Amino acid sequence: MIAHVVCDTCHRSETWTSSEVGWAVSVEQSGGARRPTVLPQRARGLTAIRGATGGPRVVGVCEACGQLLTTKDDGPAVVVVRIDTPDGPLQVDGSVITGPAGLTGAEMATAFLERHFPTPREPLLPQIARGVFMMWLLGVLVIWLLAFSAVVALLSNLGSPAPAAITGTRDWEHHEAPAPPP
Numbered sequence: 400m401i402a403h404v405v406c407d408t409c410h411r412s413e414t415w416t417s418s419e420v421g422w423a424v425s426v427e428q429s430g431g432a433r434r435p436t437v438l439p440q441r442a443r444g445l446t447a448i449r450g451a452t453g454g455p456r457v458v459g460v461c462e463a464c465g466q467l468l469t470t471k472d473d474g475p476a477v478v479v480v481r482i483d484t485p486d487g488p489l490q491v492d493g494s495v496i497t498g499p500a501g502l503t504g505a506e507m508a509t510a511f512l513e514r515h516f517p518t519p520r521e522p523l524l525p526q527i528a529r530g531v532f533m534m535w536l537l538g539v540l541v542i543w544l545l546a547f548s549a550v551v552a553l554l555s556n557l558g559s560p561a562p563a564a565i566t567g568t569r570d571w572e573h574h575e576a577p578a579p580p581p
């Protein structure tokens with residue numbers, strides 16, 4: 400028996416051939432470059448929900464990208480998919496979808512995933528660029544403050560006598576005028 404197994408996310412493709420000891424996997428296309436357009440947990444959940452409602456069945460985890468491997472062929476056993484959230488796990492076992500607080504069915508599960516793993520408001524790259532810019536600004540400010548305080552310290556030292564001379568004088572005065580004996 401042969402099953403064609405694919406990862407819809409990164410386009411990895413494998414041929415599974417059944418033998419007496421299990422499935423022999425032959426990688427046709429390694430994939431791995433593409434990533435899901437939504438958060439990984441949500442992408443896994445959506446693939447599992449699709450599998451539970453008549454889509455390609457989930458039979459494993461993609462070695463290349465961590466998403467789910469699916470097949471339209473009979474043979475490989477369906478694996479249980481579990482997505483953990485702070486509210487509890489969402490579980491897809493074959494065609495049975497269950498979750499916390501009486502969650503059941505594809506519609507509730509899809510909304511649940513959307514709530515827990517929302518689409519980021521803006522892409523990551525501008526956020527990183529803004530972070531780098533803020534660090535740069537902070538660095539410039541710190542360097543400017545250091546330079547400023549160094550100049551101030553230099554100027555105040557120039558304007559007053561050396562502290563060592565004052566200390567020396569005081570020590571000398573102290574030794575010259577000891578406390579009178581009682």
Ligand SMILES: [Zn+2]
Pocket residue numbers: 406407408409410411430431461462463464465466
């Ligand atoms: Zn993949």
